[in-house]
Amino acid sequence: MNKTYKKFILLFVIVIIILLYFLFKYNKIIHQNQIDILVSNKVEIVQNELTNQKNQALSLAILFSKNQNIINNLEQNNPKELKKELLVLLDNIKKYTNQTNIQVQIHTKDLKVFVRSWEDKDIGLNLENFRKGLVKVKNTQEPFVSNELGKRFNIKAISPVFNKNEEYIGTIEVIMDYSDLKNRLKYLGIEIIPLLEKKYLKIAQNYKDNPLLDDYIVIQEEYDKKFYDFLLENKSYLTTNKFYYENKNRIITQIPLGSFDEESIAIMMICFDKNEQNFKYLPKYEYLGEINTKSNLKNNEEKEKREIIIK
Template sequence: MNKTYKNFILLFIIVIITLLYFLNKYNNIIHQNQIDILVSNKVEIVQNELTNQKNQALSLAILFSKNQNIINNLEQNRAKELKDELLKLINNIKTYTNQNSIQVQIHTKDLKVFVRSWEDKDSGLNLESFRKGLVKVKETKEPYVSNELGKRFNIKAISPIFNNNDEYIGTIEVIMDYSDLKNRLKYLGIEIIPLLEKKYLDIAQSYKESLTLGDFVVIQQQYDKKLYDFLFTHKEYLSNEKFYYENKNRIITQIPLGNIDEQSVGVMVICFDKNEQNFNYLPKYEYLGEINIKSNLKNIEEKEKREIIIK
């Protein structure tokens, strides 16, 4: 084998290795771009679902504020009758919709607790000092919704209540936790855990006995234990230093959960399988009637004709 031939073989090998190197690098870039797009899409889904939940809460708050029984009972200081009306409305919503985490609170015009649908204590408690959303609605006389911090951290939609003379007499607040949101996202292949920063426990006293996760506390009683255990052993994934983290086939990212000052007081950790390909977001249709099939076969070569009669 002469020297020229050897040089040609060596050059050929170098060219092939170089091509393979750049091809692999190109494929990695394409793959990374696909993952970036996937994560962005999943985050957008979560944000849209969260916005949808806020809009539902706000719609209910506005609707309830126009209820004449609520208006009359608040104006006439009839707490028992008002609570009975709230419980009836909430029961109807739970019966005919998939909203199961609704609670309602009524405040007087000076922002004191008047009626709560879930408990009878704290009547007369002044909320003005730590409920900025209530103060905002009192001042603007306009409905408002946010992820707001109080004794609990959840979605709070607040609407002013006016009597028949258009006088401001108080506010109504529709409260939703993240359980319904969690169930909807799970159907889409996304797991979430909403977390609150520990430093806010002096306000959010309901979570003082809750599970901790790094510098956060878990604010949902129902949560994915496998995801919690995974995050407990990988607390670095709770950091927002990177847009997302990969662990085998699992993607972990997060979105901030802010309060009325647009300051983040918690995060919603998002987890999904990066290889999952399904169509769970499509609606399911089910027909429960009877289906009869009649076939007319003229001969073996004729195409089968079927008539479906749905009764």
């Protein structure tokens, strides 16, 4: 084998190695771009579902504020009858929509608790000092929804209540936690755990006995224990040093849950399988009736006969 042939072989091997290297780098970039797009799509799904939940709460608050029985009982200072009306409305919603995470609170025009659908404590409590959303609605007299901190951190949709003379007489508030959101996202292959910064426990007293997760506290009674244990072992995933983290087939990311003034005081941790196709987000249709195969065969035979006649 002469020297020229050896040089040619060596050059050929070097070129192949270089090509394989760049092919590897190119495939890695393509794969990374695909993961980036997947994460962005999943985060968008979570944000859209969260927005839908807020819009639903706001719609209910506005509808309740137009209920004449609610208006009359608030104006006439009749909390017992008003609470009966609320419980009937909520029972109907539960019966026909299976939504069990809705609570309603009604306030007087000076922002004192008038009626709560879930308890009778704190009636007459003045909420003006720590409920910024209520103050905003009182001042603007327009509906408003946000993730807001009180004794709990959840979705609070508030609508002003007016009497027949269009006088402002109070507010009605629809409260939703994140349980329905969690269930819907789980169906889409996404696990979530909402977490509140533990420094706000002085205000959010209802969570004082909930499990901690580093500098956060879990704010849902029902949550994915496996996801919680996973985060407990990988606390670095709670930081925002990276847009997302990969752990084998898992992708972990988060979105901030801002309060009234858009300050992020909580986060929603998100986890999903990076190899899972995104078809679950499509509507699911099922036909539960019986298919009459004889009728279909007969129709097909008649169709074939008509086609023969036409020809």
